[in-house]
Amino acid sequence: MNTELLMQLVVNGLIVGTLYGVVAMCFVLIYKSTRVVNFAQGEFLLIGAWTCWWLLMKFELPFWFGFPLTLAFMVVFGIALQVIVLRPMIGEPIISVIMVTIGLSIFFQALMGLLFGHETKSFPQVFETTSVNILGMQVQSAYILSMVISVLVMVAFYYFFKYSRTGLAMRATAFDQQVAQSLGISVKHVFAAAWAISAVVSALAGIVIGMVNGVSSALSFFGIKVFPVVILGGLDSIVGSVIGGLIIGVLENVAEFADSQWLHIGNLYVIAPFYALIIILMIKPYGLFGTKDIERI
Amino acid sequence: MSHTATQSEAAEPLLTLNNIEVVYDEVILVLRGVSLEVPKGEIVTLLGPNGAGKSTTLKAISGLLGTEDGKVTRGSVQFMGEDIANSAPEQIVRQGIFQVMEGRRIIGDMTVHENLRLGAYTRKDKEINSDIEMVYNYFPRLKERTGLAGYLSGGEQQMLAIGRAMMARPKLMLLDEPSMGLSPLLVKEVFNIIQTINREQGITMLLVEQNANIALKHATYGYVMESGKIVMDGTRDELMNNEDIKQFYLGGGEERRSFKNLKSYKRRKRWL
Numbered sequence: 271m272n273t274e275l276l277m278q279l280v281v282n283g284l285i286v287g288t289l290y291g292v293v294a295m296c297f298v299l300i301y302k303s304t305r306v307v308n309f310a311q312g313e314f315l316l317i318g319a320w321t322c323w324w325l326l327m328k329f330e331l332p333f334w335f336g337f338p339l340t341l342a343f344m345v346v347f348g349i350a351l352q353v354i355v356l357r358p359m360i361g362e363p364i365i366s367v368i369m370v371t372i373g374l375s376i377f378f379q380a381l382m383g384l385l386f387g388h389e390t391k392s393f394p395q396v397f398e399t400t401s402v403n404i405l406g407m408q409v410q411s412a413y414i415l416s417m418v419i420s421v422l423v424m425v426a427f428y429y430f431f432k433y434s435r436t437g438l439a440m441r442a443t444a445f446d447q448q449v450a451q452s453l454g455i456s457v458k459h460v461f462a463a464a465w466a467i468s469a470v471v472s473a474l475a476g477i478v479i480g481m482v483n484g485v486s487s488a489l490s491f492f493g494i495k496v497f498p499v500v501i502l503g504g505l506d507s508i509v510g511s512v513i514g515g516l517i518i519g520v521l522e523n524v525a526e527f528a529d530s531q532w533l534h535i536g537n538l539y540v541i542a543p544f545y546a547l548i549i550i551l552m553i554k555p556y557g558l559f560g561t562k563d564i565e566r567i
Numbered sequence: 568m569s570h571t572a573t574q575s576e577a578a579e580p581l582l583t584l585n586n587i588e589v590v591y592d593e594v595i596l597v598l599r600g601v602s603l604e605v606p607k608g609e610i611v612t613l614l615g616p617n618g619a620g621k622s623t624t625l626k627a628i629s630g631l632l633g634t635e636d637g638k639v640t641r642g643s644v645q646f647m648g649e650d651i652a653n654s655a656p657e658q659i660v661r662q663g664i665f666q667v668m669e670g671r672r673i674i675g676d677m678t679v680h681e682n683l684r685l686g687a688y689t690r691k692d693k694e695i696n697s698d699i700e701m702v703y704n705y706f707p708r709l710k711e712r713t714g715l716a717g718y719l720s721g722g723e724q725q726m727l728a729i730g731r732a733m734m735a736r737p738k739l740m741l742l743d744e745p746s747m748g749l750s751p752l753l754v755k756e757v758f759n760i761i762q763t764i765n766r767e768q769g770i771t772m773l774l775v776e777q778n779a780n781i782a783l784k785h786a787t788y789g790y791v792m793e794s795g796k797i798v799m800d801g802t803r804d805e806l807m808n809n810e811d812i813k814q815f816y817l818g819g820g821e822e823r824r825s826f827k828n829l830k831s832y833k834r835r836k837r838w839l
Contacts, residue, residue, distance in 0.1 A: 438685050442674050448634045449672045454660030454689035454735065 272531065278407050279523035285413045287519020288420035292475045293492050294499040294511035295427055296468040302444040302506045303464040306356060307364070309371040311472060312493015313378035318344055318473020319480035319489055320386050326394050333394075340477065341470050348469030349462045357461070379490055390486035393477075416478045423471055424512055431508070436463060444506070498543035502550050504560030513558065518543050580604040581739055581771050582628065582664075587642035587652065589620070589627050591635065597623050599795040600642070605739065610765050610772040612782040614816055615792035621775040622669055624792070625741045628773070629666035630656035646739070661689050663738035669775075670747065671728040675717025679709050682716050682727055686734030695734070702730035705760055722753040726760070733764065739771045746778045754778065758785050779816035783807055791816075 297311045321343055325336035355374065359367050401408045431437040443450040443460040451457060476489055499518045503510025525542035529535055550557065582605040589598040598620045605611045613621050626632040627639050628646075633656065644652040651659055673682050683702055687695045703710040706726040712719055716727060725745055732740050745761065746754040762785050765772050776782035783789055789806045791799040799809070806812050 435684075435688065438677070438681060439688060441677065442685050445674045445676060446672065448631065449668065449674065451634055451656040452629065452631055452660070452666050452668055452672070453685050453731075454657045455685075456655070456657045 274407075276524070276527050279527050280520055281404075281407055281409060282413075283520035283523035284516060285409075285417050285519070286522070287516035288417050288424075288512075289475055289479060289515070290492070290495055290499050290519050291512040291515025292420045292423050293472060294496050294503065294515050295424070295508055296472045296475075297496045297500055298503075298506060298508055298511045299440075300464055300468050301500075302508075303440050304352075304356070304461045305364075306359075306367050307371065308468070309368065310375040310378060310493065311468075311496055312490035313375050313382070314344070314348075314469050314472035315476030315479065315492050316382050316485075316487065316489045317347065317378060317476075318469070319476035319485045320382055321473070322477045323391060323393060323480065323485050324386070327391075337477065340473060344469040344473040345466045348466035351469070352462050352465035356465070357458070375490070375493070379487060383487060386485075388487060390484040390488070392484040393481045410482075412482045416482060419474070419478055423474065427508060436460075440464060495543060498547040498550075500557070501547050502557055504557030507557070507559035510557055510559030518546065521546060579607070581607040581647060582773070583643075583645040584624070584628070585643045585645065587624075587627060587644060588640050589623055589632065589637055590640045591637045593636075593638075597637070597795055598627065601792070601795070601797055602642075603790050603797060603800070605771060605773050606788075607771055608765075608769055609788065610762065610774060610786045612774045612776055612779075612786035612789045613792060614776060614779045614782060614789055617777075618794075619792040620795045621792055622743055625666055625743050625773070625775055627652070628659075629664055629741055630654050630659040631666060631668075657689070660735060660737075663736075664741065665732045665735045665737035665739075666741040667728045667732045667743060667745065669743040671721075671724040673716045673719075673724050673727050673731065675715060677716055678714070679712050679716050679719070679727055682731050683734050686731035687736075689735060698734055698736070702733055705733075705764060706730050721748050722750070722757065725749060725753075725757055729757070729761065729764070733768065733770070737770060739773065742772060742774045744775055744777060746776060746781060754781055758782075761785065779812070783817075 293311060293315065296314070297308055300306055300308045300311075318340060322336055322340040325331050325339055326333065329336075331339070351374070355370060356367070359370055399410055399412045402411050402414060403409075431441055439450065439453075439455045440460050440463065442453060442455060443457055447457055450460070475492070476485075479489060479492070495518070499514040500511055501514075502517060503512070503514025521542055522539055526539040529538035584601055584603050586600045586602050587598055588596065588600055590596050601620070601624055603611070603613070603624075613624060615621050623632070623637065626635070626637065628644055628651075630651070630653070632638065633653070639652040642652070643650045646659075646662060646664060649662070651662065651664075654662075674685065677685070680699065683699050684695065687698065706729075708723060709727055709730060712723065716724065719727060729740075729742070729745070742761065745757055749757065758781050761772065761774075764770055774782055774786060783803050783806055786803055788802055789800065790797050791806070791812065799806070799812070801809070807817070
């Protein structure tokens with residue numbers, strides 16, 4: 271058994287897993303505060319990455335300018351999407367809302383293909399990439415950077431929801447919309463804020479991945495990977511999405527290892543998370559951290 | 568002359584409902600012309616049986632009616648000279664009306680402190696932290712509770728709901744059945760605190776209650792509702808001495824005390 275390879279894959283898994291965690295957090299944020307299952311989450315990554323790439327390549331903006339500009343665009347994009355497409359859907363059956371987000375997903379994927387083509391395009395070199403030696407393992411500095419950014423995003427989420435006025439308002443809205451309104455919280459604003467934050471952070475993740483792997487429609491696959499992650503972690507748990515992300519990330523890579531060493535099925539890497547998804551749905555449908563309401567009369 | 572002028576100014580009500588009609592889902596008529604006045608600085612109570620429309624009246628004032636597909640279709644809700652009927656709840660909170668909803672409705676997966684901070688959501692001043700301390704002074708036992716608010720006892724949750732309302736610094740507090748599900752001793756405690764807050768903070772209260780005894784004990788004026796209408800109103804003493812009120816709401820009255828009636832009542836009850 272090749273222990274060194276296994277270790278390397280586990281480390282890779284943790285790195286990818288934190289990214290899954292970040293994207294899953296964005297998904298959970300929308301689900302928790304607006305009860306919309308957003309099938310277009312992966313396209314947020316795609317749109318963010320392409321926008322940034324476009325600004326950097328086409329207009330040759332420096333990264334420090336193009337990057338914030340992309341995030342600003344994503345804020346507007348997230349709010350516009352919520353106001354124009356999803357606000358009219360409030361009160362409609364959940365299946366209609368799901369169909370709308372699936373439609374959005376297909377629409378944006380095709381639109382991005384139309385605008386930017388289907389080949390993978392690489393980002394301009396923003397940071398020096400070197401290999402760093404950690405505990406005898408070679409890890410690319412870009413991966414470390416992505417992990418650091420992911421962890422920073424998670425910490426920022428924590429402080430946002432724990433201490434900021436808007437964060438508390440979003441939690442209150444997620445808990446009980448009528449109570450939130452009785453406290454003077456505008457539910458409309460909270461919904462728009464949830465989509466804006468989700469779009470921005472997803473775009474950030476998209477850019478990070480784009481810088482490492484290049485930008486292509488494969489980015490939107492992250493949006494599908496989000497499902498095993500959030501089902502494992504619990505659909506409405508931010509903490510669960512982080513832990514679920516790490517577990518699925520590692521699981522993928524361990525499956526890859528097992529496949530290459532013994533099973534030789536091929537592509538187990540891609541399928542394993544979805545097997546996990548089915549198993550979780552059978553034995554623990556609420557996930558690891560899904561809500562168990564505190565009931566008290 | 569000048570004396571009567573100041574008196575009428577003082578008597579200028581903070582809130583006036585003029586003949587309001589409320590319809591749910593565009594078809595169900597719930598309030599059929601409710602008029603009432605809440606003078607500044609007082610505790611006014613709204614009594615009545617289940618389904619009379621007491622909670623609906625409060626929601627019509629606080630704007631929460633809109634969250635339940637209800638609408639004020641006629642009449643006006645005057646608060647400090649402005650018609651606020653059908654305004655968005657967040658605007659009404661900013662104008663100084665805060666409703667403590669029935670069943671307390673605190674946010675169970677947040678701490679006591681976070682719940683209190685949310686009460687001050689519409690405020691942006693620097694005194695929020697000192698106000699939290701003030702709430703703890705009124706409700707010392709809340710300060711000891713560091714866990715999630717969902718694990719508080721019913722009485723503590725009610726106290727938290729009232730404390731949270733105080734955080735918004737409202738001019739008018741609407742209380743929907745603060746006694747619900749509390750032991751008699753706790754009901755007494757909660758109502759004493761409500762009266763203290765009214766006196767010390769100058770917050771006007773409109774109180775909906777099933778427990779007419781305790782409500783009339785603390786209120787200065789009362790209204791009685793039945794099937795969507797105000798059927799009676801009067802000062803505390805007028806209502807407490809009214810035979811009908813005694814019989815239906817206070818559990819007393821001359822006839823009920825008659826031995827014969829009591830016996831038949833008891834006999835019937837045994838069969839149930």
